[in-house]
Amino acid sequence: MLVDLRILRFDPERDEKPHWDTYSVESGPMDRVLDLLHQVKWEEDGTLTFRRSCAHGVCGSDAMLINGRNRLACKVRVDQLGRRVSVAPLPGMRVIKDLVVDMEPFFDQYKSVKPFLVNEEPEPERERLQSPKERARYDDTTKCILCAACTTACPSFWAQPSFVGPAAIVNAHRFIFDSRDHASEERLEILADEDGVWRCRTIFNCTDACPRGIHITQAILEVSNAVVERRG
Amino acid sequence: MNALASLRLLLGYRGREGMVAWAFHRISGVGIFAFVVLHVIDIYLVGGNPAAYDELLAFYASVPGRFLEVVLGAALLYHALNGLRIILIDLWPSMATYHRQLWWASWIIFVAVGVPGMIIILRPLWNPGPGL
Amino acid sequence: MTVPERQVHEFPAVIVGAGGAGLWAALELAREGIDTAVLTKLYPTRSHTGAAQGGICAALGNHEEDHWEWHMFDTVKGGDYLVDQDAAEVLAREAIETVLELEHMGLPFNRTPDGKIDQRRFGGHTRNFGEAPVRRSCFAADRTGHMILQTLYQQCIKFGVRFFDEYHVVDLIIEGGETRGVVAYRIADGEMHVFRSPAVLLATGGFGRMFRITSNAHALTGDGPALAYRHGIPLEDMEFYQFHPTGIVGIGILLSEAARGEGGYLRNDAGERFMEKYAPKLMELGPRDVISRAMYLEVREGRGIGGGDYVHLDLTHLGRAVIEAKLPDITEFARVYQGIEPITQPVPVQPTAHYAMGGIPTDVMARVVIDEKNTALPGLYAAGECACVSVHGANRLGTNSLIDILVFGRRAGRDMARHVRRNGVPDVPADVAEPVRAELEALRTRPVGENPNHIRAELASVMMDECGVFRTGTSLVRAYNVVCDLKDRYRRAQVQDRGRVFNTDLLEARELGYLLDCAEATVMSAMARTESRGGHYREDYPQRDDTEWLQHSLAYRTEGRPEMRYKPVSITHFEPKPRTY
Amino acid sequence: MTAQRSVELSARSSARARPSGSRRELLSWYLMRLTGVALFVLALTHFSILHFLFDPAEQTAEFIAEERWNRIFWRAFDWLLLMTVLFHGFVGMRTVLLDNIRSERNRVLIVYLLYGLAALVFILGTQVILTLPVRGQGA
Numbered sequence A: 001m002l003v004d005l006r007i008l009r010f011d012p013e014r015d016e017k018p019h020w021d022t023y024s025v026e027s028g029p030m031d032r033v034l035d036l037l038h039q040v041k042w043e044e045d046g047t048l049t050f051r052r053s054c055a056h057g058v059c060g061s062d063a064m065l066i067n068g069r070n071r072l073a074c075k076v077r078v079d080q081l082g083r084r085v086s087v088a089p090l091p092g093m094r095v096i097k098d099l100v101v102d103m104e105p106f107f108d109q110y111k112s113v114k115p116f117l118v119n120e121e122p123e124p125e126r127e128r129l130q131s132p133k134e135r136a137r138y139d140d141t142t143k144c145i146l147c148a149a150c151t152t153a154c155p156s157f158w159a160q161p162s163f164v165g166p167a168a169i170v171n172a173h174r175f176i177f178d179s180r181d182h183a184s185e186e187r188l189e190i191l192a193d194e195d196g197v198w199r200c201r202t203i204f205n206c207t208d209a210c211p212r213g214i215h216i217t218q219a220i221l222e223v224s225n226a227v228v229e230r231r232g
Numbered sequence B: 001m002n003a004l005a006s007l008r009l010l011l012g013y014r015g016r017e018g019m020v021a022w023a024f025h026r027i028s029g030v031g032i033f034a035f036v037v038l039h040v041i042d043i044y045l046v047g048g049n050p051a052a053y054d055e056l057l058a059f060y061a062s063v064p065g066r067f068l069e070v071v072l073g074a075a076l077l078y079h080a081l082n083g084l085r086i087i088l089i090d091l092w093p094s095m096a097t098y099h100r101q102l103w104w105a106s107w108i109i110f111v112a113v114g115v116p117g118m119i120i121i122l123r124p125l126w127n128p129g130p131g132l
Numbered sequence C: 001m002t003v004p005e006r007q008v009h010e011f012p013a014v015i016v017g018a019g020g021a022g023l024w025a026a027l028e029l030a031r032e033g034i035d036t037a038v039l040t041k042l043y044p045t046r047s048h049t050g051a052a053q054g055g056i057c058a059a060l061g062n063h064e065e066d067h068w069e070w071h072m073f074d075t076v077k078g079g080d081y082l083v084d085q086d087a088a089e090v091l092a093r094e095a096i097e098t099v100l101e102l103e104h105m106g107l108p109f110n111r112t113p114d115g116k117i118d119q120r121r122f123g124g125h126t127r128n129f130g131e132a133p134v135r136r137s138c139f140a141a142d143r144t145g146h147m148i149l150q151t152l153y154q155q156c157i158k159f160g161v162r163f164f165d166e167y168h169v170v171d172l173i174i175e176g177g178e179t180r181g182v183v184a185y186r187i188a189d190g191e192m193h194v195f196r197s198p199a200v201l202l203a204t205g206g207f208g209r210m211f212r213i214t215s216n217a218h219a220l221t222g223d224g225p226a227l228a229y230r231h232g233i234p235l236e237d238m239e240f241y242q243f244h245p246t247g248i249v250g251i252g253i254l255l256s257e258a259a260r261g262e263g264g265y266l267r268n269d270a271g272e273r274f275m276e277k278y279a280p281k282l283m284e285l286g287p288r289d290v291i292s293r294a295m296y297l298e299v300r301e302g303r304g305i306g307g308g309d310y311v312h313l314d315l316t317h318l319g320r321a322v323i324e325a326k327l328p329d330i331t332e333f334a335r336v337y338q339g340i341e342p343i344t345q346p347v348p349v350q351p352t353a354h355y356a357m358g359g360i361p362t363d364v365m366a367r368v369v370i371d372e373k374n375t376a377l378p379g380l381y382a383a384g385e386c387a388c389v390s391v392h393g394a395n396r397l398g399t400n401s402l403i404d405i406l407v408f409g410r411r412a413g414r415d416m417a418r419h420v421r422r423n424g425v426p427d428v429p430a431d432v433a434e435p436v437r438a439e440l441e442a443l444r445t446r447p448v449g450e451n452p453n454h455i456r457a458e459l460a461s462v463m464m465d466e467c468g469v470f471r472t473g474t475s476l477v478r479a480y481n482v483v484c485d486l487k488d489r490y491r492r493a494q495v496q497d498r499g500r501v502f503n504t505d506l507l508e509a510r511e512l513g514y515l516l517d518c519a520e521a522t523v524m525s526a527m528a529r530t531e532s533r534g535g536h537y538r539e540d541y542p543q544r545d546d547t548e549w550l551q552h553s554l555a556y557r558t559e560g561r562p563e564m565r566y567k568p569v570s571i572t573h574f575e576p577k578p579r580t581y
Numbered sequence D: 001m002t003a004q005r006s007v008e009l010s011a012r013s014s015a016r017a018r019p020s021g022s023r024r025e026l027l028s029w030y031l032m033r034l035t036g037v038a039l040f041v042l043a044l045t046h047f048s049i050l051h052f053l054f055d056p057a058e059q060t061a062e063f064i065a066e067e068r069w070n071r072i073f074w075r076a077f078d079w080l081l082l083m084t085v086l087f088h089g090f091v092g093m094r095t096v097l098l099d100n101i102r103s104e105r106n107r108v109l110i111v112y113l114l115y116g117l118a119a120l121v122f123i124l125g126t127q128v129i130l131t132l133p134v135r136g137q138g139a
């Protein structure tokens, strides 16, 4: 099927501001948007720039705005989109070139929530025990691949980029509800900030965008409730 | 980036039920707020300047006035129902999975309550009473 | 031309690559208080370690009796006795403490009912030296690699490792017989950065992108091995490349062996579990080389599905509950990329290029060695898939790579710590970045030439068809000629993007050069080895030949054909025996 | 060649400034929900009475004074509604404004204006509810 592929292009060395380019590309039955982008880059216009690596939805490189929604280019099939496909960089981020955005602020937000296990007790000989139930408590939020689709789909983030964002909260959740961790207090303190959980307006764009199917809004609210309980 | 730019992102993003629900919630909230401020001032007139109040009231009872009331009622009803939906999810986060269903359910109640309400408010249009 | 001062950095230790191997090494160093720089061309969490699904093995014995000696035996036998047994012993022994340490770092392993790390079966892992399958693979659903990568990255943040994300390392600095640092290209603005350091670890992962159908990420282009090769370091055992049996047809995305570990069947067109014929004892849990060949043979004899070039992976008898709890990710792959519902339908699969057993030769301390006598090059280390210790010999067992990258990444970190305590930051010439800068500049500005992407596509095809699961003398000669021709054409290739900012066109072309080097060494090594062993199967020499070929190959780069040399295999415990399953 | 320790390019310090205003945000989040539930009863009742039970056409100033507010209960009811709505409405508006104003200075300025407006509405509303003389048979 012949597809009209519109791409929002921006080359800082040549362009004043972003502009749309349209390419007519032949798409196979199981082709993904990433395949179309490769086709353009490899056959038509080598200057087209985007990130990608794994090509099957596990590395988080190629989140972008596709037909108005944030998704991974390697995980959305063209036949699910129709004959007109538009691709733009993640919303609300500084564009470096074409579909590549500056990810540094995103990772800074992530790092701000202490996304690592804290447990200063002496390590046991063998593994620390954790029941399957305790393990299941935080299973969902361990799936995050830090693709930023959620945070950059959040209107609250667009309005205030200082918002720590759903991705960071997801990664805090992963530790707050891990029975082995001892730093929940500190994380809840960090997230009780005005740029923390309170900026979430229950919009659900994050949950809809997450390529890993994480129940993000639920995770955020579980953290909110934990903050409320802690402050009693 | 400023508020305008973020508005542009909002209009460009094809958000689903959750985003629409929120946008309506915010718009209705601000709308009702504006009316409440107005309403307090008009009630104040009952004590301060009853004649002026009655004049304003005549507008409320007029045809355009009644349409505005329907809009106000709709906004309030929507905001109230969706507000309840949000509170429900806030209290029981696992309900988040069903946020779409809750939203559609709130629309059913909205129509069930709102349509009869609208008929009551607009009734004088086809059954002109003393007010018209 | 020299690099401006602010683009020269000095660190006691530099690590190239932020997959499992690089990150654990960094963590060892950071915990010792050594200021460590990690350079990676991707954000660390994008590394391909995150794609690993099935599990990581260690003889914990949480379900049933298990011993590191059994693990070591399986590794040696799985590698068709080309494994260096001193290294395999280190691997199997240290696997246990390594996995436990991962748990202490917070890795969310699945748990047994009594709260211990859960384990499952995996191909080639057996009890009591080959008796029956054993549950040795520790796992976190089917995203074990993801959890390893995340956990290590998290710990690196905790310990203040310094990351240089999206820095593409383009050259090693080796002067006067010792390591002095690396040259990197910052992708964001195209500036050269020099990192002076007495200790450099290469942990750049594999090079599956030289094949058409592969489970490997686009970024896996053999940068580390090719850079070493260009500096006169040989590449070891390059003829051994593993094809994983169950890749998604056409695109090669992996459906983990965990699918068979949980009880999945392989069926041919007649619906038969054809592994009965090839590995009656272990069936679908036989080693990968055996199964991939069996699949090819079935296809060749017309028993592929509908006469096509693939077979079925059948999970339908496992039931929805098992599939959703233990294999959620891979079932989603089948849904998204094939439109197949694995709970009710069999999944079409075919072998996919998966893992490089060969690579940069190292000793058990992860020090790079440069000759048959295992002479170490001071300050240079390699670990992970880019290295060859060799614990995998001629064929790697499933779950043995994750444990390899961690055990030897950890050892690399420890030995680097020792090394940097004795060696200061070395001097480098002011114009050290000049040669590589000139190369890149020439590539970027060459006025007319061929599209490098066509060269890459041809390379991938010829490697798949002539140097794949089955090889013959003539197919390899054809492959060699094509590779030579492609190398020649590559010298005249032209990139389209002339910019400096985020020029991925330029870098992809650069990476193609690395792939060509790896391919050259692979084909040459395969051509020379006139026997069949593990992943290297010569139809013209179908037998294993221990008298002639029980030795590791070393391919050295020259102006013309690579020069082949050989070194002995370390045999400490297990004498080579015929390999049946 | 002299070299400098790796510079601004390396990992930036990740911690954000100390969390601030946490108590206030928590309270307003919580009270928004509480007042929301209260308003569900109060505001909807109020609206129903005035639009469904009575018709606007009947609601002259005299009607208000004579009938609706002739009982303390209804005055109290409306005053309670006024208080909840003021709190909910103004905190809600504050949220909307804070979401959309980035400059710290404007933010403070506009929020103060909002508080001023709140005070004004509070005084006007309370005054009329309290001072309108009770006519007819009061309770």
Ligand SMILES: Cc1cc2nc3c(=O)[nH]c(=O)nc-3n(C[C@H](O)[C@H](O)[C@H](O)COP(=O)(O)OP(=O)(O)OC[C@H]3O[C@@H](n4cnc5c(N)ncnc54)[C@H](O)[C@@H]3O)c2cc1C
Pocket (backbone or CB within 6 Å): C016, C017, C018, C019, C020, C021, C022, C039, C040, C041, C042, C043, C044, C046, C047, C048, C049, C050, C051, C052, C053, C054, C055, C056, C144, C145, C167, C168, C169, C170, C203, C204, C205, C206, C215, C216, C217, C219, C220, C223, C224, C254, C256, C354, C355, C383, C384, C385, C386, C398, C399, C400, C401, C402, C403, C405
């Ligand atoms: C789909 C799949 C599933 C697998 N499943 C399993 C499994 O279940 N069990 C198992 O044991 N093994 C498995 N493996 C194998 C195993 O995952 C890999 O061998 C292992 O993760 C390699 O890790 P690494 O640290 O060596 O490299 P990688 O994780 O590949 O990391 C390479 C790093 O090097 C960096 N890099 C590369 N070139 C440069 C350069 N020029 N400059 C700067 N940085 C550079 C990259 O940015 C990246 O950070 C699987 C492999 C695949 C592909």
Ligand code: HEM
Pocket (backbone or CB within 6 Å): A200, A201, A202, B025, B026, B028, B029, B030, B032, B033, B036, B076, B079, B080, B081, B083, B084, B086, B087, D032, D033, D035, D036, D037, D039, D040, D041, D043, D044, D085, D088, D089, D090, D091, D092, D093, D095, D096
């Ligand atoms: C009738 C019952 C009502 C309920 C159940 C209700 C519920 C809520 C809730 C839960 C919120 C918080 C939304 C969030 O944080 O995402 C909210 C916001 C808001 N409400 Fe109400 N409310 C009601 C009535 C009113 C009234 C009468 C007004 C007008 C004064 C009003 C004005 C607002 C405003 C301005 C906001 C902020 C909007 C935003 O943050 O997007 N609400 N409401």
Ligand code: SF4
Pocket (backbone or CB within 6 Å): A143, A144, A145, A146, A147, A148, A149, A150, A151, A166, A167, A170, A209, A210, A211, A212, A213, A214, A216
């Ligand atoms: S939560 Fe989902 S959308 Fe957000 S960064 Fe993680 S994987 Fe991406």
Ligand code: F3S
Pocket (backbone or CB within 6 Å): A153, A154, A155, A156, A157, A165, A166, A199, A200, A201, A202, A203, A204, A205, A206, A207, A216, A217, A220
């Ligand atoms: S989109 Fe944003 S507002 Fe909350 S529910 Fe998701 S973080």
Ligand code: FES
Pocket (backbone or CB within 6 Å): A051, A052, A053, A054, A055, A056, A057, A058, A059, A060, A061, A062, A063, A072, A073, A074, A075
């Ligand atoms: S390329 Fe890895 S997620 Fe798409």
